[in-house]
Amino acid sequence: MKLICFECKSDYSDKSFQYQCHCGGLFQVVHDFKAVDSEKLRRMFAERLSQRMSMHASGVWRYKELIYPELPEAFVTTKYEGNTGLYASESLQAYTGVRQVWLKAQSENPSGSFKDNGMTVAVSHARSLGKQKLACSSTGNTSSSLAMYAALAGCKAYVYVPERQVSENKIKQTLAYGAEIIRIAGTYDDGIRFLEQNYEELGLYVCNSINPWRIEGQKSMIYEAAQSLNWKIPDWIIVPGGALSNAVSLGKGLNDLYMLGFIDHLPKVAVVQAEGASPFHRMIEGNHPTLIPELQPQTIASAMNIGNLPSWRKAQAMLSQTKGVTVSVTDEEILAAKQLIDRSGIGCEPASAATVAGLRKLTASLIIDPDETALCVLTGHILKDFASFLDYDN
Structure with a gap:
């Protein structure tokens, strides 16, 4: 490694x-997977599904050999994250226009978002280095996940949060876990820049997606989805594009599974952004060589309200590898999809609903064939952002 x-x-x-x-x-x-016995691992992963109170009961650490094999078990900080539902819905299948659609509800993680898959690994790595002060810049989900794992590990969390356009529900959750909130007069991007410039002087271990161990943990989501489908991967994986860590980790996880022979093809990946915060989509659509940041991102999907995406180069490479695409959707399209997801009994926050809205748009434009299959990633829990409920019709 x-x-x-x-x-x-x-x-x-x-x-x-x-x-x-x-x-x-x-x-x-x-990772060097040359000496890995894939069939042995496949059997091992299946056997671990029956475990309840061990490290391997986690939907992340079940796959420790593919994520962080060298980490001593004593440093593993887990809340049995992962193990999230994979749902089919006839109403959503009809709405999106594809032959089969599954929704991977990462919203069912302990803190209520997909961030837990990556945070368990980042915090475990921090502990292995003896770090006690953990930090992030966040629009909400990263902060609550970090605060939860820091509390579990007996560490202190410092969270840099924009003064505007964040969900107060997520901030209150973060405070409840005991984190220290530092409000910044700027955006998520300003918080990242501050941490990049000052983490060493302040003695902070940064848990944003610039941390490669976050990506290692997050890729477990696609391992788990593939295992749930008996290693038969759908034609498309649809993911919301905020800081792009999910897109990058998906690509990395898919590549692992393909190299090891767990899956027989690489699916295409679609990255969905909100129109008011879509610099990555504009770059790909316009065939621009570099990302032009969105200085004032604006969308109801607060988790996607990010204008300067640190992982855009990795995400660009992932799209090339998977022959993937990008698409942007309006806030109105996001809320319409959210309402249907909620009333199907699954539920999600607005950023999650962008995947279903994006799938519908891609199918309508014939980029995705109606005979194809798709998996939409739901990243955040329905209770993460109460403000969006005000936009519902009765």
Whole structure:
């Protein structure tokens, strides 16, 4: 296992842990799977499904050999995250226009969002380094997840939160877990820049998606979905695009499964952004060489209210590898999809509903064939953002 710069390919495996290479690139964890016995692992993963009180009862640490095999078990900080539902719905199938659609409800994680899959690994890595002060910039879900795991590990969490356009429900959840909230007069992007420049001086371990161990944990979501479907992966995976960590981790997890022979093809990935916060979609659609940040992102889907996406290069490479696409949807389309998801008995926050809205749009435009199958990732719980309920019709 090595820590390699995604940009210049420098090997930082033997150096002290940091978040950016000297060239400015982000790191990724690179595994050597040459000696892995895939059939043995497949049997092991199936056997672990019956465990209840061990580390392997987690839907993340069940796959420890593919995520962080070298980590001593004593440092693992888990709340049995993962193990989230995979649902089919006839009404959503008709709404999106595809032959079969599944919804992976990452909203059922302990803190109520997909962030738990990555945070359990990041916090476990922090503990292995002896770190006690953990930090993030957040529009909500990252902060509550970090606060929960920090409390579980006996560490202190420091959360940098924009003054506007965040869900107060998520902030209250973060405070309840004992984190210290630092309000910033700016955006999520300003918080990331502050942490990148000051984490070392402040003695902070950063748990945002610039941390490669977050990505390692988050990729377990696609392992779990594939295992639930008996390793028969759908034609498309649809994911919301906020900071793009989910898109990057999906691509990494899919590549792992394909290399190991767990799946027989790489599905296409569609990244869905809200129109008011869609710099990645505009870059891909316009075939621009670099991302042009959205200085004032504006969308009802607060979890996607991010204008400068740190992982865009990794996400761009993932789209190329999977022959994927991007799409943007309006707030009205997001709320219409959310209402249907909620009334199907599954429920989600607005950012999650962007996946269903995006799938419907891609099918209507014939980018996705009606005879294809799709999996939509629901990232946040229905109770994460009460403000969106005000937009419902009775």
